[in-house]
Amino acid sequence: MTYLPGTALGDVDTPALIVDMDVMDANIERMAAFARERGIALRAHVKNHKIPELAWRQVRAGAVGIVCQKLGEAEVMADAGLEDILIPYPIIGPIKVRRLLALARRARVITVVDSREGAAAISAAAVAEGQCIPTMIEVDIGYHRCGVSPDEAASLAAAITAELPGLRFAGLMAYEGHVYSLTTPEEVEAEAVRSFDRLAGCAAQVRARGIPVDSVSSGSSVTYRSAAANGSITEVRAGGYLFGDRSVVALGGSSQADCSLTVLSTVVSVRGSDHVVIDAGAKALSLATLDGLPGFGLIIGHEESPIVRIADEHGMIQVPADGRPFAIGERVQIIPNEHTVVVNQFSELIGVRAGRVEHVWPIAARGLMQ
Amino acid sequence: MTYLPGTALGDVDTPALIVDMDVMDANIERMAAFARERGIALRAHVKNHKIPELAWRQVRAGAVGIVCQKLGEAEVMADAGLEDILIPYPIIGPIKVRRLLALARRARVITVVDSREGAAAISAAAVAEGQCIPTMIEVDIGYHRCGVSPDEAASLAAAITAELPGLRFAGLMAYEGHVYSLTTPEEVEAEAVRSFDRLAGCAAQVRARGIPVDSVSSGSSVTYRSAAANGSITEVRAGGYLFGDRSVVALGGSSQADCSLTVLSTVVSVRGSDHVVIDAGAKALSLATLDGLPGFGLIIGHEESPIVRIADEHGMIQVPADGRPFAIGERVQIIPNEHTVVVNQFSELIGVRAGRVEHVWPIAARGLMQ
Numbered sequence: 001m002t003y004l005p006g007t008a009l010g011d012v013d014t015p016a017l018i019v020d021m022d023v024m025d026a027n028i029e030r031m032a033a034f035a036r037e038r039g040i041a042l043r044a045h046v047k048n049h050k051i052p053e054l055a056w057r058q059v060r061a062g063a064v065g066i067v068c069q070k071l072g073e074a075e076v077m078a079d080a081g082l083e084d085i086l087i088p089y090p091i092i093g094p095i096k097v098r099r100l101l102a103l104a105r106r107a108r109v110i111t112v113v114d115s116r117e118g119a120a121a122i123s124a125a126a127v128a129e130g131q132c133i134p135t136m137i138e139v140d141i142g143y144h145r146c147g148v149s150p151d152e153a154a155s156l157a158a159a160i161t162a163e164l165p166g167l168r169f170a171g172l173m174a175y176e177g178h179v180y181s182l183t184t185p186e187e188v189e190a191e192a193v194r195s196f197d198r199l200a201g202c203a204a205q206v207r208a209r210g211i212p213v214d215s216v217s218s219g220s221s222v223t224y225r226s227a228a229a230n231g232s233i234t235e236v237r238a239g240g241y242l243f244g245d246r247s248v249v250a251l252g253g254s255s256q257a258d259c260s261l262t263v264l265s266t267v268v269s270v271r272g273s274d275h276v277v278i279d280a281g282a283k284a285l286s287l288a289t290l291d292g293l294p295g296f297g298l299i300i301g302h303e304e305s306p307i308v309r310i311a312d313e314h315g316m317i318q319v320p321a322d323g324r325p326f327a328i329g330e331r332v333q334i335i336p337n338e339h340t341v342v343v344n345q346f347s348e349l350i351g352v353r354a355g356r357v358e359h360v361w362p363i364a365a366r367g368l369m370q
Numbered sequence: 371m372t373y374l375p376g377t378a379l380g381d382v383d384t385p386a387l388i389v390d391m392d393v394m395d396a397n398i399e400r401m402a403a404f405a406r407e408r409g410i411a412l413r414a415h416v417k418n419h420k421i422p423e424l425a426w427r428q429v430r431a432g433a434v435g436i437v438c439q440k441l442g443e444a445e446v447m448a449d450a451g452l453e454d455i456l457i458p459y460p461i462i463g464p465i466k467v468r469r470l471l472a473l474a475r476r477a478r479v480i481t482v483v484d485s486r487e488g489a490a491a492i493s494a495a496a497v498a499e500g501q502c503i504p505t506m507i508e509v510d511i512g513y514h515r516c517g518v519s520p521d522e523a524a525s526l527a528a529a530i531t532a533e534l535p536g537l538r539f540a541g542l543m544a545y546e547g548h549v550y551s552l553t554t555p556e557e558v559e560a561e562a563v564r565s566f567d568r569l570a571g572c573a574a575q576v577r578a579r580g581i582p583v584d585s586v587s588s589g590s591s592v593t594y595r596s597a598a599a600n601g602s603i604t605e606v607r608a609g610g611y612l613f614g615d616r617s618v619v620a621l622g623g624s625s626q627a628d629c630s631l632t633v634l635s636t637v638v639s640v641r642g643s644d645h646v647v648i649d650a651g652a653k654a655l656s657l658a659t660l661d662g663l664p665g666f667g668l669i670i671g672h673e674e675s676p677i678v679r680i681a682d683e684h685g686m687i688q689v690p691a692d693g694r695p696f697a698i699g700e701r702v703q704i705i706p707n708e709h710t711v712v713v714n715q716f717s718e719l720i721g722v723r724a725g726r727v728e729h730v731w732p733i734a735a736r737g738l739m740q
Binding site for chain 2: 011013014015016047069070089090092093095096099114115117118140144145146147177266267268269270271275277279280282283284286287288311312313314316328329331340341344345346347366367368369370
């Protein structure tokens with residue numbers, strides 16, 4: 001469904017993905033101002049929204065460029081004229097290497113490697129094509145996903161510099177994703193500080209070999225303050241700040257009032273006083289759960305009533321004895337637990353200001369997982 | 371990405387959603403033959419694939435019509451010429467009622483209600499438009515999602531028949547979704563038998579009021595045998611049989627050899643002998659987990675190595691000490707835990723026969739949650 005600008009929110013069918021434009025605009029400006037004031041580069045992560053127009057809003061506000069998790073996202077963003085793109089994901093296999101080089105002909109693309117093998121394949125292809133690709137090394141600072149250990153980075157940087165033509169060593173990149181499994185802002189901050197110190201130590205090791213480290217990139221919408229305070233980190237990659245969600249709030253990234261994104265849903269069935277069914281299930285809200293926070297999202301105005309179960313297209317709400325009742329046909333807005341998986345399930349995002357539709361954005365890079 | 375017919379599977383970029391055409395064809399024929407032989411109507415659930423061409427294959431094999439979970443899916447299927455559509459989901463609110471009536475002008479649409487309030491709204495609108503909508507009642511036989519209790523159905527059927535013009539009572543519909551939370555085929559069968567008996571008793575109550583019950587619809591790809599054995603059930607709604615998944619296999623619906631759907635993925639990082647990262651994470655495999663079955667999917671040929679953690683775009687595999695090793699760049703096929711949420715995340719399904727691409731189907735009704 002699409003809607004004319006000016007359509008009342010009450011005329012938008014459900015379930016729908018809604019962003020409050022005033023809140024989102026303020027989020028964009030606040031993070032840009034933080035980076036400006038602290039003298040740290042902000043690189044906008046677009047995996048959170050996958051919408052070129054929103055990436056442009058972040059860049060116009062001051063972001064130095066964007067981050068795309070996948071080549072497919074980067075291709076869509078380059079199609080929309082975005083020019084400085086970091087892809088912090090291993091590019092493995094001949095199809096992906098070919099796509100990377102093609103993309104690098106029309107945008108400034110920075111690739112990230114975590115193995116000699118992966119780097120060598122891009123190097124060989126780049127040499128054959130007469131290209132030179134800026135290449136960062138991913139360092140594992142505690143998340144144990146991808147990345148070399150901090151002690152291995154210097155030798156890989158030396159190999160890139162001395163033995164792998166077609167690559168230009170461009171710095172170190174790390175993601176402190178393990179802090180998201182903690183539960184309080186204090187724990188998150190303490191672990192982020194430790195993790196960023198590992199990255200700073202790694203950068204020092206590389207420099208000790210006489211290799212310049214132009215960029216040291218880490219931090220997120222939850223840990224950007226600690227990243228800026230570290231002193232060695234030159235760039236924060238953040239995307240979640242645009243929308244927020246229950247996870248970002250719980251971990252201290254922003255407040256509930258900063259959550260701009262909601263799923264609009266309708267009550268479709270009410271049985272007795274305690275069993276309510278809404279038309280947002282796993283395909284709208286996602287299966288993401290959060291430690292210590294009940295339910296599959298937070299219903300604004302019904303915070304006491306958790307969404308206790310979800311099926312693919314149904315959400316089941318448990319209303320406590322003293323809870324505010326729901327009525328069939330009532331429409332509710334739900335703050336998701338984690339918005340990235342939610343956004344990836346919808347086809348469009350509806351921007352609303354003062355209760356009226358202002359934009360209907362196709363989620364252009366949705367589902368481009370390759 | 372799209373591919374020409376005849377492209378080798380090895381040239382398909384990852385992650386990709388793959389269906390083995392030989393296995394799927396056999397699944398379609400086997401379920402159609404079962405229904406034919408048992409004299410029970412098969413209604414094909416299309417929420418599993420959301421692809422009109424696959425719905426047509428099911429109908430051509432003998433399905434009496436299709437089931438769409440959402441109006442948006444039904445609109446896409448009607449656009450493709452599919453004509454007999456059951457929507458077993460409460461149609462609530464003026465926007466949805468309007469869409470239902472518009473759809474009913476171009477296809478045979480059966481709606482399902484579980485409240486007097488919901489039924490009355492459709493009735494009033496249908497009368498105003500001069501339409502008559504076949505209407506089933508959803509009965510809660512144990513899942514406790516939507517549906518009236520078995521004892522309430524007769525009075526709602528009487529109201530539809532006597533007091534709500536514009537609706538024609540068309541029968542009873544139930545979904546035994548609670549059996550999916552059980553863990554063995556034996557438990558599933560026992561609970562399905564009990565649940566279907568409740569539905570049969572409910573149909574008897576309605577008939578005792580002198581109201582004919584044309585259709586009694588229940589059962590799924592896991593419970594179709596029990597549904598056919600019940601004697602009172604006239605129609606099975608099944609969709610999962612087309613693709614299968616770990617859940618369908620665990621609950622006794624089909625065997626692992628019948629699983630036609632896999633996620634094709636590439637190993638992008640290997641650290642030590644036990645930590646392997648693939649390019650299929652939550653956005654490809656979904657966050658669905660299964661009781662008693664480790665991991666977020668089953669890797670064919672590496673069954674001993676579970677996908678123990680997933681991030682949005684990464685799957686982390688734990689290789690046991692005696693496990694078969696993985697190599698960077700290796701491509702693997704993964705049977706998902708639950709395929710409906712997985713399919714809804716992809717934009718296209720690639721049909722492969724004998725190692726070559728035969729079809730690339732856009733998942734046309736993907737994301738149409740309204």
